[in-house]
Amino acid sequence: MVKQKVLIAGANGYVGSRLCYRLAEKGFSVVALVRNKERFTMHPNVHENIEVIECDLLQKISLKIIPKDISAAYYLVHSLTAEQKKFYQLEEKSALNFKAQMEEIGVSKIIYLSGLSGEKAVSDHMRSRDRVGEILAEGPIPTVNFQAGIIIGSGSASFELMRDLVEVLPIMIAPRWVSSKCQSIGIEDVLYYLEAILDVKCIKNLVLQIGGPETYSYKEMLYIFAKERGLKRWIFSVPVLTPRLSSHWLYFVTSTNLYLAKRLVASLAGDAVCTNRMVDEILPHKCLTYIETIQMAFDKIEQNHIFSSWKDALNVGEALPHFDQYVHAPKHGCLKNTQIISYSTPKNVILDKLWSIGGDNGWFYMDWAWKIRGFVDKIFGGVGLRRGRRSPTDLKNGESLDFWRVIKSDKQNGELLLYAEMLLPGEAWLQWHIKDKDGKVEIHQVATFRPKGLLGRLYWYSLWPVHIFIFRGLCNRIGKG
Numbered sequence: 001m002v003k004q005k006v007l008i009a010g011a012n013g014y015v016g017s018r019l020c021y022r023l024a025e026k027g028f029s030v031v032a033l034v035r036n037k038e039r040f041t042m043h044p045n046v047h048e049n050i051e052v053i054e055c056d057l058l059q060k061i062s063l064k065i066i067p068k069d070i071s072a073a074y075y076l077v078h079s080l081t082a083e084q085k086k087f088y089q090l091e092e093k094s095a096l097n098f099k100a101q102m103e104e105i106g107v108s109k110i111i112y113l114s115g116l117s118g119e120k121a122v123s124d125h126m127r128s129r130d131r132v133g134e135i136l137a138e139g140p141i142p143t144v145n146f147q148a149g150i151i152i153g154s155g156s157a158s159f160e161l162m163r164d165l166v167e168v169l170p171i172m173i174a175p176r177w178v179s180s181k182c183q184s185i186g187i188e189d190v191l192y193y194l195e196a197i198l199d200v201k202c203i204k205n206l207v208l209q210i211g212g213p214e215t216y217s218y219k220e221m222l223y224i225f226a227k228e229r230g231l232k233r234w235i236f237s238v239p240v241l242t243p244r245l246s247s248h249w250l251y252f253v254t255s256t257n258l259y260l261a262k263r264l265v266a267s268l269a270g271d272a273v274c275t276n277r278m279v280d281e282i283l284p285h286k287c288l289t290y291i292e293t294i295q296m297a298f299d300k301i302e303q304n305h306i307f308s309s310w311k312d313a314l315n316v317g318e319a320l321p322h323f324d325q326y327v328h329a330p331k332h333g334c335l336k337n338t339q340i341i342s343y344s345t346p347k348n349v350i351l352d353k354l355w356s357i358g359g360d361n362g363w364f365y366m367d368w369a370w371k372i373r374g375f376v377d378k379i380f381g382g383v384g385l386r387r388g389r390r391s392p393t394d395l396k397n398g399e400s401l402d403f404w405r406v407i408k409s410d411k412q413n414g415e416l417l418l419y420a421e422m423l424l425p426g427e428a429w430l431q432w433h434i435k436d437k438d439g440k441v442e443i444h445q446v447a448t449f450r451p452k453g454l455l456g457r458l459y460w461y462s463l464w465p466v467h468i469f470i471f472r473g474l475c476n477r478i479g480k481g
Contacts, residue, residue, distance in 0.1 A: 004198060005029040005069055007107070009057065009098060010076035012036075012398065014156060015113060015190060019074065022191055024049040028198075031067060036398070057094035063101040072198055073102050075112045075136060078129060088128045095135040102141055109142045109202045111194060116149040116183070116209055116272040133207075142202035146193055146279075147209045149272035152293035153187025154300035155390060164386065166226045172235045178219040179237060181271040183211030186293035189285070196283045209274040212287045221290065228294050335460045337447040337467050339475040342440040349481035350434055350441055351411055352393070357478075358402045359389035365473030369466065370402075373422070377403055382423040404430065424449075426456035432478075445475045 006023060010016040011032035024030045032052045055062045057077060075098055078091060102110055114133050117126040137143040150158035165172065193210055216224070219235050226233040279285075288296065343350065357363060363370040374385030385402045395401065395409040395416070404418035407429075414434030420427065426449055433444040447467065451457045 003027045003029060004071040005031065005067070006198065007031045007033060007066065007070045007073040008076065009033040009074060010078075011052075013076055015151070015187070015194075016074070016076040018187065019076070019191055019194055020050065022195060026195075031070060033066070057097055058090065060097045060100070063097060066101060066105065068105055070102075070105055070107050072109050072111060073098075073107045074194065075110060075132070078132070088131070091128050091132055092135065095132040099136050099139055099141075103139055107141060109144060109197075110136050111144045111197055112136050112146065113190070113194065114145055114147050116147045116211065116274065117270060137205045143205045144197050144200075144202060145205070145207045146190075146197075147207060148185050148190055149182050149211050149274075150184045151187055151190055152184050152290070152297060154297040156187060156297075158184070159294075159297050162222060162225050166222055166229060166231060166233060170231075170233060172222070172233065174219070174235050174237045176237055176239055178222070178235065179217050181215055181217055181273050182221065183215045183273045184221065184290055184293065185210055185212045186288040186296065188293075188296070189287040192285055193279065193283055196285070200282060206278070206282070208279040208282065209276055210279055210287075211274045212290055212293070214290055215273055216290065224290060225294060228291060228298075333450060335449045335451060335457070337471045339445040339471055340442065341475055341479055342437065342442045343479035344440055345479060345481040347414070347434060347436060347441045350443065350479060351414060353481050354416060354432055354434065354478050355395055355409075355411055356393055358404070359392060361392060363474065364477035366470050369470060374403060377422045380423050383421055424456075425453070425459050426451040441479070443475055443479050445471065445478075447471055 003026070006028055008016050008020050008023075008030060011020045011030075012034045016032075020030055020032050028049065030050045032050055033055055034052060035054065035056055037052050037054050051067075053065060055065065057063070075095070077094060077098075099110070112133055114129045115126050117130070133143070133145045137145065150156075152159050189212070190210065193208070219237065222235060223233065353364075371385060378384030378386070383400075383403050387400045387402055389395070389401050390399055395406050395411075397406055397409050399406050400421070401418060403420065403422040405421050406416075407419045408415055408417040410416070414432075416432045418430040420429070422428075428450075429446075429448040431444075431446045431448065435442055435444075449456070449460050451460055
């Protein structure tokens with residue numbers, strides 16, 4: 001039986017990347033639609049089944065390169081974490097462009113993953129996702145709109161936020177939204193539904209609500225999470241925390257950014273519970289319980305098998321839209337701290353040390369100073385250090401690493417380049433090149449800063465004495481393995 005050729009828009013996202021490899025492993029021909037190829041790392045076992053295409057959904061003309069023999073198309077794009085005041089209009093435009101191109105190609109169905117928000121969306125974010133669903137359904141192509149509540153899995157936003165709350169705070173003074181009801185679903189069950197619908201012949205639009213077998217309040221979910229972690233926690237909800245204060249509270253105690261926190265809080269104000277189970281008639285399936293999804297997520301973490309993380313997704317209109325511009329640190333108009341030191345340590349040991357930098361492993365030298373910088377960044381609305389890293393030993397292009405973004409990870413050639421996403425009066429890169437020289441291993445470490453005006457230069461030179469110690473010490477710790 002010849003497998004279908006499917007298109008996945010948003011193949012670099014948390015769900016999209018997992019679905020891409022799931023379908024490729026099962027023999028489907030997958031066209032991965034991404035904004036930048038540099039951020040898409042193909043697994044060697046399935047790369048023959050995946051074709052990566054670089055397109056911008058906001059630029060209609062760029063979609064013309066999509067193959068004409070696509071059978072079904074997934075739309076897994078949204079701008080949940082993007083810092084954009086006009087994200088509603090951006091999502092609307094993206095959906096319109098996508099729908100028009102799919103109609104021109106003549107795909108058999110469009111599959112969309114949306115949110116579960118009850119009869120009436122209570123936030124701009126959820127209204128935007130509902131509007132995208134309406135746009136995709138306004139045409140001749142049958143659309144399947146899967147509506148899911150919070151998704152639990154290793155690396156998912158919901159899982160990581162609950163983990164932050166439970167493991168950081170013994171006592172929580174929580175907003176009223178912790179009493180809202182939710183029907184969570186595991187990432188494996190979401191992927192099952194997204195795959196299984198390919199075999200269903202659709203002649204009309206479908207809205208299918210999907211969720212696990214249980215309904216809990218967010219407060220109950222946190223208590224269950226804490227119990228699974230062997231932790232005793234106390235949660236008190238108070239009515240005085242406004243949505244604005246709730247957003248800042250969530251931002252400071254978790255790894256989320258402020259924009260995501262605001263949209264999450266707005267979305268959590270209402271219940272997210274399935275009101276119909278039409279999906280059971282079309283795709284009979286027994287979903288994992290909430291406890292089982294937590295246990296599975298931690299099993300993946302303990303096995304160092306976090307395939308994708310919400311922190312690594314760059315969404316519509318977000319930072320680094322032209323990723324290739326950052327692949328090389330600039331040479332002109334920049335201030336630099338350069339360390340070039342040779343070591344007798346075996347090269348593979350040095351590479352393993354470098355590729356484990358950040359996250360729970362720390363920054364090797366004056367780690368307390370990095371933590372202070374992360375705290376200051378968080379205070380002023382930046383990402384801070386809480387994002388950590390997906391894996392303690394592996395780095396992929398495009399993923400987050402504390403308050404950095406991995407631009408180039410080429411361990412084979414000993415090259416690692418990070419771009420700073422902390423709040424700065426300018427732009428910053430941190431780069432390493434490890435190579436053999438004269439019987440030893442030489443580390444080239446360069447910190448590059450492109451200042452923005454006088455404030456940027458004052459910032460760099462005021463920290464110059466600290467940089468001397470930090471960067472020299474960091475290079476030495478890496479070199480000693």
